[in-house]
Amino acid sequence: MSTQIALPRFARIGAGALDEIGSVVDQLGLHRPILVTDKYLVSTGAADRILDILRAAGKEPLLFDGTVPDPTTDSLEDGLRAVTAHNADSVIGFGGGSPMDTAKALAVLSANGGEMRSYKAPHVYTGKALPIIAVPTTAGSGSEATQFTVISDSASDEKMLCPGLSFLPIAAIVDFELTISMPPRLTADTGVDALTHAIEAYVSRKANPFSDGLALAAIRTIGKNIRTAYADGEDRTAREAMMIASTQAGMAFSNASVALVHGMSRPIGAHFHVAHGLSNAMLLPAITRFSVKGAESRYADCARAYGVASESTSDVTAAQFLVDALTELCHDLKVPTPLAYGIDRGKWDNLIPLMARQALESGSPGNNPVVPTASEIETLYAEVYE
Known part of the structure; x- marks a missing residue:
């Protein structure tokens, strides 16, 4: 019996890999990414660093910093509006598991519509989605390499596991220097x-x-x-x-x-x-x-x-x-x-x-x-x- 294996198309791994995000986006033929992160990473200047690199590469990024710990269906709404208003052609998840989970959900919902609960296990989604680029800032979730996202249902407090190839990032940037400031x-x-x-x-x-x-x-x-x-x-x-x-x-x-x-x-x-x-x-x-x-x-x-x-x-x-x-x-x-x-x-x-x-x-x-x-x-x- 064969085993199906799914991995990101490619990854940049090592110190300074973040500086290559402009070339990664360019290599993928993308132009209007939305950077999905949280207010903490904005306050440290890390989000602006990415935006500057993308602009220097000739891209037109938009910042969305409205992610919350343990993202909920309600917390996705502003992000969906931002993706649509920007006419984004890709989503960059920058942060720990919560920003990356949010980015994955936005990539699927903005392309395919519907409600998040319709994507939860045992359903497996392999349909339309915006390309996802994942940039982890913690050494833990591994979300940059997984075909899952986890979103809580605001109505029921159920933490929903949503699987499928469409949630798998197309590229990952794994730069350990982003974790050095972790407490x-x-x-x-x-x-x-x-x-x-x-x-x-x-x-x-x-x-x-x-x-x-x-x-x-x-x-x-x-x-x-x-x-x-x-x-x-x-x-x-x-x-x-x-x-x-x-x-x-x-x-x-x-x-x-x-x-x-x-x-x-x-x-x-x-x-x-x-x-x-x-x-x-x-x-x-x-x-x-x-x-x-x-x-x-x-x-x-x-x-x-x-x-x-x-x-x-x-x-x-x-x-x-x-x-x-x-x-x-x-x-x-x-x-x-x-x-x-x-x-x-x-x-x-x-x-x-x-x-x-x-x-x-x-x-x-x-x-x-x-x-x-x-x-x-x-x-x-x-x-x-x-």
């Missing part, structure tokens, strides 16, 4: 997010030899560098390694899918406005512990790549070493529990049945080595709270 908390959360992508891609029921190599490479690199990047954001070697690993993990899960951690993470983000990487980190040790019995040899491979087991370590022992290592990592990176984060216990408990249903409906838990029931997901939500 420790963001470095930790996005780093664990990338690690989660890699582990889930490797243990997913949709894993394949192509995604396996990328996933293990990312796990190996993250294991060696995440604590250094967290402790010393100026360490260029660690920053570059984490950025490359994030893109590799994105390519891996885009072609193998994620699993239970992500299925349970999205409702936490939607209902409690917890950043995606952090909600993954809150869940990763417990969900791994729950799942190892379904794929001990695969989790053991992850442990060996991460550096906590050797080839001579039995699979059962190595898999347990991975659970212990992930627990230790989240402790070292000061990942809070939902309780420590400040989430009200009563609200959490009341929403558990809804979150469990939304997790299952996303389809991601079906890729997990142990496919959970709704009751088991509810138990896991109760366990991770404190």
